[in-house]
Amino acid sequence: MTPSARLSAAIDLLSAMEETPQRPADALANAFFRERRYIGGGDRRAISARVWRILRHWRRLQWWIERVDMHPTPRLLALAMMAVEPLGRENPDDLFTGERYAPLGLTGPERRLYDQLRDREMTHPDMPRAVALEVPDWLLPRLERTFGEGLEAELAAMEGEATLDLRVNLLKSDRPTARAALEAEGIAAQDTTLSPWGLRLAGRQPVTSCAAFRSGMVEIQDEGSQLVVAAVGARPGMRVLDYCAGAAGKTLGMAMTMENRGHIVACDVSEPRLEGAVRRLRRAGVHNAERHLLVSGDRWARRRSGSFDRVLVDAPCTGTGTWRRNPDARLRLREQDLLELTAKQADIMDRAAALVRPGGRMVYATCSVLREENGDQITAFLARNPAFSLVTPDGVHDDLPPGLAQAGQVCLTPRQHHTDGFFAAIMQRDS
Numbered sequence: 001m002t003p004s005a006r007l008s009a010a011i012d013l014l015s016a017m018e019e020t021p022q023r024p025a026d027a028l029a030n031a032f033f034r035e036r037r038y039i040g041g042g043d044r045r046a047i048s049a050r051v052w053r054i055l056r057h058w059r060r061l062q063w064w065i066e067r068v069d070m071h072p073t074p075r076l077l078a079l080a081m082m083a084v085e086p087l088g089r090e091n092p093d094d095l096f097t098g099e100r101y102a103p104l105g106l107t108g109p110e111r112r113l114y115d116q117l118r119d120r121e122m123t124h125p126d127m128p129r130a131v132a133l134e135v136p137d138w139l140l141p142r143l144e145r146t147f148g149e150g151l152e153a154e155l156a157a158m159e160g161e162a163t164l165d166l167r168v169n170l171l172k173s174d175r176p177t178a179r180a181a182l183e184a185e186g187i188a189a190q191d192t193t194l195s196p197w198g199l200r201l202a203g204r205q206p207v208t209s210c211a212a213f214r215s216g217m218v219e220i221q222d223e224g225s226q227l228v229v230a231a232v233g234a235r236p237g238m239r240v241l242d243y244c245a246g247a248a249g250k251t252l253g254m255a256m257t258m259e260n261r262g263h264i265v266a267c268d269v270s271e272p273r274l275e276g277a278v279r280r281l282r283r284a285g286v287h288n289a290e291r292h293l294l295v296s297g298d299r300w301a302r303r304r305s306g307s308f309d310r311v312l313v314d315a316p317c318t319g320t321g322t323w324r325r326n327p328d329a330r331l332r333l334r335e336q337d338l339l340e341l342t343a344k345q346a347d348i349m350d351r352a353a354a355l356v357r358p359g360g361r362m363v364y365a366t367c368s369v370l371r372e373e374n375g376d377q378i379t380a381f382l383a384r385n386p387a388f389s390l391v392t393p394d395g396v397h398d399d400l401p402p403g404l405a406q407a408g409q410v411c412l413t414p415r416q417h418h419t420d421g422f423f424a425a426i427m428q429r430d431s
C-alpha cells in the first residue's frame with residue numbers, strides 16, 4: 001500500500017470506531033482487517049499504529065479542532081495529529097492527494113487548521129485538566145483520589161505503549177532455556193525484574209507463530225498478571241479455585257505453581273470464555289484443571305462450600321490498569337459502568353468467600369487502579385466478613401518479591417512497576 005492508502009485506511013478504521021463507540025477498538029480493528037484480507041501485515045501494523053496514536057491523544061485533538069469551530073471528524077483528527085506530532089517527516093500534501101486510494105485533497109479550512117496546529121505542543125494551558133489528561137470528566141476526581149500528587153506522572157505512564165511479556169511455563173521449560181529457544185527464533189527477550197517466571201520482549205514480535213509458544217513453553221501474560229498468580233501462592237496438592245477464570249490466563253499460571261498436582265477448577269459465567277481455555281490448557285500441558293460454568297441456582301458451589309485452600313477472584317473491572325493497551329477504553333468508560341461493576345465485585349467476592357476453607361486464602365484482584373474497585377472493596381468486604389483478615393507481610397508467599405505486598409495488598413502501576421495496573425489483596429479465612 002502507498003502511504004496515502006494507509007492513511008485512508010486509518011481514517012476508515014477511525015470512522016468505523018466512531019460509528020460503534022461502545023465496541024472495543026481492538027475488536028473493531030480485527031473485524032476491519034478480516035474484511036480486507038488484501039491488507040498485508042506491514043500495512044496493518046502501520047495503519048493500527050496511526051489509529052492508536054490518535055486514540056491516545058483523542059480528547060486533546062478534539063479540543064484543538066473544536067477551538068477553531070470545526071467538527072472533529074476522523075479525517076480532521078488524523079490531520080491534526082499530523083500537524084502536532086508528525087510521524088517522521090510526513091507532509092499532508094503528499095498524503096491527502098485525492099488520487100486513487102488516497103484521501104481527498106485538503107480544503108481551504110483544513111489547510112488553515114493544519115497551519116494553525118503545526119508544531120504546537122499537544123497540551124495547552126487553557127485545556128480543562130480532564131482533557132489534558134485524556135480522561136472522562138466524571139473520572140478525574142476519582143483518579144485524583146487514587147493518585148493524589150502523582151496523578152500526572154501516573155497517567156503519563158498509562159499513555160505509553162504496553163510491553164509484551166511472556167510467562168515461562170515451568171511445566172515444560174525454565175527461564176534460561178525458554179529465553180534461548182526464543183532467541184534461536186530471532187526473538188530477543190530479557191528476564192522480568194519482579195515476576196520470577198517472566199520474559200520481556202524487545203518491542204512487538206510475532207510470538208504466537210514461534211515454536212516456543214506453540215509448544216506451550218511460554219504463554220503471553222503481562223508481568224502484573226503473573227504477580228497476581230504469585231500472590232495466590234497455589235502449591236502442589238492444594239485445592240484451588242479460579243472463580244472468574246475467563247480463558248484461564250491465571251489458571252495456567254496457578255497450575256504451574258502447583259506443578260500439575262492437586263486440583264484446580266476454572267469457573268466463569270461465560271461459556272465462550274471458558275471454551276477458550278481448552279486449547280490453552282492443552283498447549284501448556286496442564287492435567288489437574290477442570291472447567292465449570294457457573295449458572296444461577298447452581299448447587300455446585302453450595303456443595304463445595306468451605307473446601308478450597310486458595311480462591312482467586314480476578315474480578316470483572318473497569319480495566320483502567322490496561323489503558324496502555326486499550327486507550328479507547330477510557331473514552332468509553334461511563335460512571336454507570338463503575339457503579340455496576342463495584343456492586344458486582346462485592347457480590348462475587350461474597351459468593352467466592354463461602355468456598356474458602358478455614359485457614360485458606362482468598363485473593364481478590366483487578367486490573368484497575370481505582371480505589372473504588374480495590375482498597376475500598378476490601379475495606380467493605382472485611383467489615384461484612386469478620387472471619388477474614390489481610391495476611392501479614394511474613395505470611396505473603398515466596399513467589400512475590402519482598403516488599404511488594406504492603407499490608408497484604410499489592411498495587412502495581414505502569415509508572416512504578418512497568419507493568420499493567422493491577423491490584424491484589426491477600427486475605428486469610430481465620431475460622
Ligand SMILES: C[S@@+](CC[C@H](N)C(=O)[O-])C[C@H]1O[C@@H](n2cnc3c(N)ncnc32)[C@H](O)[C@@H]1O
Nearest residue numbers: 243244245246249250268269270273314315316
Ligand atoms: C478480569 S476477567 C478474568 C480474566 C482471567 N482470569 C484471566 O486471567 O485471563 C473477569 C471474568 O469474570 C467473569 N465474570 C463476570 N461475572 C461473573 C460472576 N458473577 N461470577 C464469576 N465470573 C464472572 C467474566 O466473564 C470474565 O471472564
